Amino acid sequence: MKVPSRPIVLVMAEDDPEDQMLVRDAFKEARLANRLVMVSDGEELMDVLNRRSGYEDAPRPDMLLVDLNMPRKDGREAIAEIKADPGLRGIPIIVLTTSGSEEDIAFSYDRGVNSYIRKPVTFDKLVEMVQALGRYWFEIVELPPN
Numbered sequence: 001m002k003v004p005s006r007p008i009v010l011v012m013a014e015d016d017p018e019d020q021m022l023v024r025d026a027f028k029e030a031r032l033a034n035r036l037v038m039v040s041d042g043e044e045l046m047d048v049l050n051r052r053s054g055y056e057d058a059p060r061p062d063m064l065l066v067d068l069n070m071p072r073k074d075g076r077e078a079i080a081e082i083k084a085d086p087g088l089r090g091i092p093i094i095v096l097t098t099s100g101s102e103e104d105i106a107f108s109y110d111r112g113v114n115s116y117i118r119k120p121v122t123f124d125k126l127v128e129m130v131q132a133l134g135r136y137w138f139e140i141v142e143l144p145p146n
Contacts, residue, residue, distance in 0.1 A: 007033055007034050007035050008034040008035070008062045008063065008137075008138055008143070009034070009035045009037065009059045009060070009061045009062050009063075009146075010034055010035065010036050010037065010061060010062065010063045010064070010065060011037045011038075011039060011045065011048055011049075011061040011063075011064050011065070012036060012037070012038050012039070012064075012065040012066075012096075013039050013040075013041065013042060013044070013045040013064070013065070013066045013067055013070060013075060013078065014038065014039075014040070014065070014067045014070070014096075015040050015041055015067065015069075015070040015071055016067075019067075019119070020038045022123060022126060023036070023038075023065075023126070023130070024036060024038070025123070026123065026126045026127045026129075026130040027130055029127045029130075030127055030130040030131045030134055032130065032131075032134045032138070034134075034138065035059070037058070037061070040070070040071075041070040041071050041072045041073055041074075042066075042070055042072065042073030042074055042075055042077055042078030042081075043072040043073040044072075045064070045066070045073075045078050046073065046078060046081060046082075048061070049061070049082065049088055049091075059146075060091075060146050061091060062091070062092075062143050062146055063091065063092045063093075063094065063137060063143065064082070064091055064092070064093045064094065065094050065096045066078060066079060066093055066094070066095055066096065066097075066113075067095075067096060067097050068095060068097040068099055068104055068108075069097065069098070069099065075095065075097070076104075076107060076108075076111075079093060079095075079108065079111050079112075079113060080111055083111050083112045089112070090144045091144070092114045092137070092143065092144075093112070093113045093114055094113065094114060094115040094116075094117060094133070094137075095108045095113050095115070095116045095117065096117050096119055097116075097117075097118065097119060098118065098119050099118070100118055104116075117129065
């Protein structure tokens with residue numbers, strides 16, 4: 001398996017502070033040495049991606065984890081905006097949400113997301129999911145150049 005030459009930068013758009021904390025803890029438990037940047041909604045995600053509003057020095061993320069249901073700008077709007085931007089559309093997007101709606105799944109894949117994952121209901125399952133993400137995305141897949 002390949003070893004990344006540098007830590008992978010992930011940005012997670014998640015409005016629930018408890019879910020943010022659980023994901024951070026799951027990354028630590030899974031021993032993934034990647035940089036995880038948390039934002040609270042799609043508007044803040046776009047600020048990071050466009051390096052504005054206090055994020056001028058933000059690194060370009062290698063991957064995005066996006067919840068669909070957020071205030072201000074939800075994940076659907078952010079995904080559509082990202083995929084419409086030639087400078088951003090190559091960043092892999094993983095939807096991580098509680099929604100199992102067929103409409104949300106179809107929308108996400110129609111807009112070009114790379115994976116759609118329902119949030120696990122237990123911390124142990126969340127850690128397993130993060131470990132699987134790490135194995136697949138950071139050891140097997142070749143990510144686009146940053």
